[in-house]
Amino acid sequence: MKNINKTYGLLATLILLVSSCADFVDPVIPYKDFDTGGYLRTIDRTSDSFNFFDLPNSNFALILESVDANDGRDLVSVEVRVRHRRLIPDVGLEYLPELGVEDRLVLTLTESDFAANSESRFTRATFSIPAMDAIEAVGLSEDDIEQGDVFEFRLVLKDKKDRIFSDHNRSSDVAGGNFYDSPFFYNVTVVCPSDLDGTFSYVTTGISAGPGGNAGACGGTVSGEITLTQTSPAQYSLSDASFGVFGCAWGDTPPAGSLRLTDACGFLQFAGTDKYGDPYTITIVSNDGASLTFNWSNAYGDGGTTTLTSDDEDFVFPDNLRTS
Template sequence: MMKNKNILIVMLGLIVGVFGCADPDLAPILTFDDAKKAGYVKLIEESDKLVNVLDEQSARASTYTYSVEFVDQQNGQRVEEYYVNLVYEPVSGSDQTVDKLISFTQADFVDGPNGLRAKENISVTGDQIMNALGLSFADLSPGDNFVFKGYLTFEGDGAVYGADNASAAVNGSAFAGHFDFTLPAACPSDLTGSYDYDGSLFWCNAGSGSGQVDIVAQGGGVYHFSDWSFGAYTSCYGGIDNSTSLTFTDVCTEVSFTGTVDKYGDTWNFTSTIVGNDWTIIWDNTYGESGSAVIHYTGGANWPITLN
């Protein structure tokens, strides 16, 4: 970590030496290989990144919108072209590439909010992606990735810069570099909330208990329960001592248990069924603990998930 910090300090020192009072917006342009005076793509704002593969209509209507500005020694004036290639990385099968799915020249740019040349409200749709790759909806699978690789071409020498020949400082979050980005094929998932449950069959013969359990999002459709014992730890030990490494994952409404080892190294086994409003989970682990719970979906509605 110190090595990286020292490199960044040296590069920033070079910038101050060249420009005098360094402009923070121009600071990273000398962190490219060999300290060439180039430039980079800087993110202004963006929407959620997702190709929703719940159904074909949702997939084709999925839209990612973003705005960027171009950082160089002349406030983006040296950028001749900004283009983005698409690389399709399916869960199974071979990668495919489409060159210049997106392409803009200086004539398409505007003066951005920070005094730099910018391109605002760039949109990429699922329909555009599928058509460019020649894919049908049936070809898509959750877990596929659509990787976008951006490049800048500069006037004069025609030099081309992208993430591959930019420094870690430019590509990192500190300078909001946005050469490359990825749209995953997935489904939006939001199961967060508090749910009533009825627990029973506790291993310590403490009877049963009812209460509320929280489903907590960990990102990317991964969740954990606030109490995986569903009241058993409270009855048997007097409190909750749980591990967030125990997780389940929702992939386009299909749920599976994906994290089964707790913080003590014990493995948990789950038998699960969903019928209407009731999600029944019977569990045990290698420490000898066990129990059962019926979790009720809010408002008496059916659970909007199935089990994988």
């Protein structure tokens, strides 16, 4: 009986080994007969925004890699097409040309624009489209452009098999995967660059304090340093948005909370609230480039007149700053 069991055990072991080995055998699938496509890997987004203050010198620029079964050499052409988009408050998105109408051709790359490179076996191309070309392509002028406008650029790849690849027929993995990074679609926003981050010396006078505070403890003037830290392209956190008043009038730590200073194309205002839930207002008094003076207050009654001076001698407050 033991011998029979051993025989069955040996047979079972052999079956298991054969099954295990079978896992390493390539299945009989005709890979060579599969139809493969192509895509455009984004190697570098050299420039993907337009400067509202300098549209004539702004551009949309990419470095692209053509990927296909023939190392990118099946590419015939790449059309770069554009559409303008604007968000209208209380209305919605407005497109030019309208959705349903073909977007406008602004540039065509050909096979000759793609060349071998030292970093991969595929071919690469670099292109740059001036903002003014995109604006003209959609039928607008420089004066028509507003901060926050978006230009939608769409790539259309044609290969030697007369196939078309674009954002309409690519998968989500191809579009956003780290390996592929081939969206065929790029949003280029008209932005107002802001550069107010840094460390500043402050002097605050005309100090007021809300109920329970002691403005007199500030002695009429309080001074110190604050840091503005850029948290988004046009928004800054402040190390002390009370510019010393919370410390001297309340013996309290800085306002903190979600309070931010925003710079929307030169228009300064406070957004969010401090740790007590109070919003803040700001009104510019003067700006000579070296120093910025403004009145500020919060909903509780704290406030003052503060002058900021940068610790960087090369820093200049932009002359377009305003609060009304």
